[in-house]
């Protein structure tokens with residue numbers, strides 16, 4: 283664990299900023315960053331500090347902690363760990379990915395304008411249009427792979443460019459460096475939702491992003507057993523403002539949830555290696571399959587931003603989508619008939635999941651609009667887990683045979 287008493291002076295964080303993950307490889311940082319054996323007992327693992335308040339030695343004279351919404355030792359260790367993974371100086375944990383996204387929006391003022399992708403995560407689209415438009419923020423949704431369109435959308439009052447990459451479900455890859463440059467030319471912040479790639483594969487701060495956002499629910503937790511969010515930045519002033527809203531709004535995670543995510547991040551590198559290997563193998567197999575019209579995976583040469591992905595990412599991730607040669611109901615039959623792949627929303631756990639965007643995650647979009655956006659009736663999205671890839675192939679083969 284960190285030296286709890288210097289929680290607020292950022293000394294660990296400054297080491298992280300100077301040499302990335304404290305000068306060690308990410309595999310080592312994943313296991314050790316933010317986590318020292320407990321000074322009192324030698325316990326290797328960060329304890330779950332199930333605790334709301336802390337004894338003070340005199341009024342205001344405390345040992346780094348006063349109240350657990352403001353700070354909790356289990357959370358401190360998680361925040362230091364996440365910051366190190368992203369090569370950033372400061373981490374903040376939240377009770378969900380939406381909690382972290384909300385906190386970035388708290389930085390803005392009425393009248394501010396935001397530019398983001400037209401295929402941004404559904405919950406992000408909802409908080410933008412159904413919550414913050416009511417607070418007099420305005421949003422433009424554009425194709426963020428088209429930098430001309432982004433330049434046209436950015437205005438003098440643009441305060442934030444919100445980037446996701448790869449995107450859901452078509453796995454478009456956005457150029458973080460180029461989009462951060464456009465944001466900065468206009469004095470706007472650039473925030474990147476790094477949930478799909480994870481810091482093992484992509485570190486947006488290195489490419490000029492100001493803030494990285496995560497749903498810890500996905501790969502960082504990694505076991506489909508916890509909901510959480512995080513923000514990482516290198517900018518002390520920005521971190522202080524994020525910390526103010528974290529404490530004031532109060533969407534903070536429980537110590538138990540922090541413990542679960544810390545347990546997850548230790549194995550992030552080994553899990554991601556297998557996710558990438560399996561997804562890459564499955565993508566190639568699907569591309570050659572008679573039942574499949576098209577595969578969307580950044581690791582395929584047929585992917586429109588394959589070269590950018592190869593440059594920006596250290597691996598192509600575990601998410602892919604494909605179009606089956608069939609109707610909406612045939613695609614529904616495919617996703618209903620698998621056994622290795624569980625029919626469920628969400629992603630990033632060790633188990634493989636399958637879903638049909640047109641009937642599930644993206645069902646709220648009117649059909650015409652949905653199809654125009656490239657989300658066909660036959661589109662199937664999979665979160666490729668860490669089971670044996672041959673079992674995945676056999677499972678899909680059987681489902682195709684039954685349904686098509």
Ligand SMILES: *Cc1c(COP(=O)(O)O)cnc(C)c1O
Nearest residue numbers: 378379380403475477497499510
């Ligand atoms: C899941 C997800 C979120 C929201 O996170 P929650 O933990 O569900 O609140 C945000 N962005 C992306 C890309 C996601 O996949």
